[in-house]
Amino acid sequence: MSGLRQSLCLLLLSLAAVAAAQTPGLEGDQIYRVATVRAAPGAFSDLIDWARSGNGDEFYVARHSQGDHWDLMFIIPLAEVSIENPLAVVEPLIAFQEDMFAYGPEVDALAEAYADNRLIHIEVFAALPGKKAALLEQRRMENNYLASTGQVENMIFDSVAGSDIDVFTIGFHKDLAAFAASGPDSEEAGEKAAKAAGFKNRADLSFYLRSLIASHHDTLAGPVD
Numbered sequence: 001m002s003g004l005r006q007s008l009c010l011l012l013l014s015l016a017a018v019a020a021a022q023t024p025g026l027e028g029d030q031i032y033r034v035a036t037v038r039a040a041p042g043a044f045s046d047l048i049d050w051a052r053s054g055n056g057d058e059f060y061v062a063r064h065s066q067g068d069h070w071d072l073m074f075i076i077p078l079a080e081v082s083i084e085n086p087l088a089v090v091e092p093l094i095a096f097q098e099d100m101f102a103y104g105p106e107v108d109a110l111a112e113a114y115a116d117n118r119l120i121h122i123e124v125f126a127a128l129p130g131k132k133a134a135l136l137e138q139r140r141m142e143n144n145y146l147a148s149t150g151q152v153e154n155m156i157f158d159s160v161a162g163s164d165i166d167v168f169t170i171g172f173h174k175d176l177a178a179f180a181a182s183g184p185d186s187e188e189a190g191e192k193a194a195k196a197a198g199f200k201n202r203a204d205l206s207f208y209l210r211s212l213i214a215s216h217h218d219t220l221a222g223p224v225d
Helices: 003-014 044-054 088-093 107-116 132-148 176-181 187-196 204-210
Strands: 030-039 060-066 072-078 094-104 119-127 155-161 167-173 213-223
Touching (some): 030 155, 044 088, 060 107, 119 132, 119 176, 132 155, 132 167, 132 187, 132 204, 204 213
Antiparallel strands (some): 060 072, 119 167, 155 167
C-alpha cells in the first residue's frame, strides 16, 4: 500500500465514529467516492452513454438540471479506500472533475431512493472554521423538522477528504411537483415543528444555517437511466 493510500485509509478510519452516529437510512459509515464532472465540449452524449453502462451497479449518477456548474455527479460506493480514479477510462470525455470521499447511508437505502424517485435535490456546504460539527447537527435538526411536517428527509453525507465541501445532502423526490408542493399544513404547524426540532422559530432554519457556512450551492438533478 502506498504512503498516500495508507494515510487516506487511516484518516477515514479515524473518523468512522463521527459518521456512525445518526438516523438509519439517512446517515451511516458507508464510504463513498463522489465525483462531480463537466463533460468536454461535444462529449456530453458519449459520457451519458458510458454512465448508463455502470449506473446502479458500479455507481449512481445524478444528471444536472439546474443549479451548480457540474454536468454529472457520480456516487460510488467503496468496499475500501482507493486513490485510483474510477473515471479514468473516460478521461478524454471530461473537461473538469472534482472528487471527495464521504461517509453516507448504507448502499441499499441509497439504491432504493434512487430507483423510486425522479428528482434529486443536492445541497453542498462548506462550513465556517470550527463549525462542521454544528453544521452536521443542523442538518439533522432540519431532517427532524421535515419529518414532523410530512416532508422528505435528506440523506446526509459527511465529507472527510478531497474537497472543500464539508457536508452535502441529497433529497429524493417523486417529481418536481412533489418537491414544490411539500410543506407544513399551516404557519402554526411549521412554527411548532421548528421549535420542537431545536430552532428558535421557523425562520431560524435559514438564519441558523447561514451562521455556520462559508458557501452553499443547490442543484436540481435527475437519475441517469
